[in-house]
Amino acid sequence: MKPMDVQHYKELLLKRQEELMEEAARFEQEARNSRVAEVEDPIDVVTSDESKSANFHLRDVAARTLQQVRAALQRINDGSYGFCIECGRPIERMRLEAVPWTPFCLEDQEKHDQAEAAGEGANVIPTA
Numbered sequence: 001m002k003p004m005d006v007q008h009y010k011e012l013l014l015k016r017q018e019e020l021m022e023e024a025a026r027f028e029q030e031a032r033n034s035r036v037a038e039v040e041d042p043i044d045v046v047t048s049d050e051s052k053s054a055n056f057h058l059r060d061v062a063a064r065t066l067q068q069v070r071a072a073l074q075r076i077n078d079g080s081y082g083f084c085i086e087c088g089r090p091i092e093r094m095r096l097e098a099v100p101w102t103p104f105c106l107e108d109q110e111k112h113d114q115a116e117a118a119g120e121g122a123n124v125i126p127t128a
Contacts, residue, residue, distance in 0.1 A: 031055035
C-alpha cells in the first residue's frame, strides 16, 4: 500500500479554506445588502426576507464546512489526518479525495448519518 500524500490533501484543504472564506463573506454581504423596494408590498417583503434567509443559511453552511476544513488541517499538523476520529482506522482514499475534510471513515459516517436521520444526531459532524 502506497503511503498517503498528506501534502496533496493539505493543498486541497488550503484551497477549499480560501474558497469558503470568500463564499461566507459574499453570502453575508448579499444578505446584508438585500433590500426591500421603497414601495413595499407584501410580496416584496416576503421575497426580500426569503433572500436574506437563504443567504444567511448559505453563509452558515460555508462557515460550518470551513470549521471542518480547519479541523482537518489541524489533524494534518498533529499527524492524525487520514484516520477516523471515531474508530482510528484509515479513511478510504477515494473518500478523502471526495471530501478531504472528513473526520470519519465511510462506515462511521454512515452510522452518524443514520443517527441524524433518526433525530439523534444533535452533535453529528456533517462532512459535506
